[in-house]
Amino acid sequence: MTTGTATTTPIMITSRTMFDDFLIRAALAGIGVALAAGPLGSFVVWRRMAYFGDATSHAAILGVALALALDLPVGLGTLAVALAMAVTVATLAARGWAMDTTLGVLAHAALAIGLVAVSFVPGARGDLSAWLFGDILAVSKADLAFIWGGAALVLGLILWRWSALLTATLNEDLAAASGLNPNRERLILTLALALTVAVALKVVGALLIAAMLIIPAATARGLARSPETMAALAAVVGGAAVLGGLGLSLGADTPAGPSIIAVAALAFALSVSLGALRRGG
C-alpha cells in the first residue's frame, strides 16, 4: 500500500497545474475583476454613477434566475439582464427622469424581483448567499477563463476609448465640439459596466459589485494627481484588497467576498486619513 502511494503521488503532481489550487484560482479571479473594476470604477466615480452601478449589479440576480430557469450559462444570463438594466437606466437618464428616485426604484426592484424569481428555480435557493456575496473560493477554471476574458474586454474598451471617454466625462459639449459623440462614449461605459457585473458576480456577489467599483477608485482619488494614475492605482488597490481579503478569510474563517470589500474600505479610510494629514502638514 505504502509503495503504491509513493509511486502515484509524483505522477499526480506533474499533471497538476497551479490552476488546480483553489486559492490561486480565487486570487487570480479577484485580481482579474480588480483590473477591470479599477479603471471602470474611476469613471463611475467621476460621472457620479454609483447608484447606476447598484441598479445594474442588482439586476444580475434576475439574470441568474433566468439563466437557471432556461438552462443557459449563468454568465450569459447575467450579462443580458445587466445590459438591459444599464441601457434602461441610461435611456431614462437621457430623457431627464429624476435619477435619484428612478435608480432607487430600479435597483431595489431588480434585487427583489430577482430574489423572488430565484426562489422558483429548484436547487438555486440554497446558493442564494453565493449569488449575493460571491463564492470566490469555488471559482472553476472555466469561471477563471470567463472572468479574465471579460476583464480583458472591459480593459480593452477603456484603453481604446480612453481619451474620448475622459473628454466626454469632463464635458459633453467639449467632446461634441471636438468631433466626438458623447452618446457613443456613454454607451461604451454602459456596456463595460454590464460586462464587469457579469464578470464580478462570482467573485464578490451582486450586493458588493458596486463596492468593488467605487471603493478602490475612491481610495485612489486621494493619492492620484492625474486621471491615468487614479485608474491604475484603483486597479492596484482592488488587487491588494482581493489578496488581503482572501488572507483574512483564510485566517479568520470569514466570508471571502465581504472580507475583500472590508479590506478595501480599510484602505479607503487610510487613504482619506493620509490625505487629511498631508493637507494639515
Add this chain to the structure above:
Amino acid sequence: MTAALIEARHICVQLGTQEVLHDISLQVAPGEIVTILGPNGSGKSTLLRALLGIVPITRGKVLRRAGLRLGYMPQKLHIDRTMPLTARRFLSLPLRHDRAETDAMLARVGVPEVAERPMTGLSGGQLQRVLLARALLTRPDLLVLDEPTQGLDQPGEAAFYQLIDEVRRDSGAAVLMVSHDLHVVMSASDRVICLNGHICCEGTPRVVSSAPEYRALFGLGTKGALALYQHDHDHDHTHDHGHSHDHPHHDHEQDHV
C-alpha cells in the same frame, strides 16, 4: 462657392416641445469677429451649439468649409472634484499636445503658473484663460466663444476681450462669440447679430445699434439695462426678413445684465 468658414442656412432648433431658434441664416468669413447679442433665453448658446453640432437642428443645414478647424470655449465648465486633472492634462483632451506647446500657450494667455495646478483649484479668471488656451491649441480657423467673460469682474472682462483681440490678430482666426455685454462687444466686433429666437437685425455695430429692433430689445446707451424690463413685446419687424413669427418675446429673464 462660398468663402465663409461656417454657414447656417435657415436652421431651426427645437428643445423639447419649444422651438428655440427659428429660421436662422448666418455666415462667418475668415478673420472677422461676429458677436451674437440677445437677452437671456434668446437662444444664443443654443445657436452656437447647433453650429457646432452639439444640439441637433430640426430644419435647415449647417455648412462648414472643408477642413475647418474649430476652437470652442463653452460657457461653463464644471469639473467634478473626484477627477484629478491638472491644467496641462486638460489642455491635452482629447488631442495630445506636448509640453512645450502647452507651456507656450499658457504663457500666451497669461497664466504660465497654472500648468501643474488642479483644474478645480483655479480662479474664475484663470479657468477662462485655460479654456481659451485649449481652444487655441487646435490652431483654429474659427474660435467659438460662449460668453467668454462669464463670472469675471469689469477689469477682468476688459483684459479678456483685449486678449481675444490679440490672439485673433496673431492667429488670423475668425471669432464667433456670444455676449450680453453691450458696450465692450459693440466696440470690438466687425459684425453684430441681434438674436431673440430669430435674427432681429444684423450688421456693423453702428448699424445695429441704431436699428429699431435693437433698440426695442436693448434700449439706448446706459438705459439698456432698464429697457430690458420695459421691453415692448409687440414690436414689429417682420418687414426685415419677409417672414412672420408668432412666438412671444417675453421669455427673457429679468435678472439679466
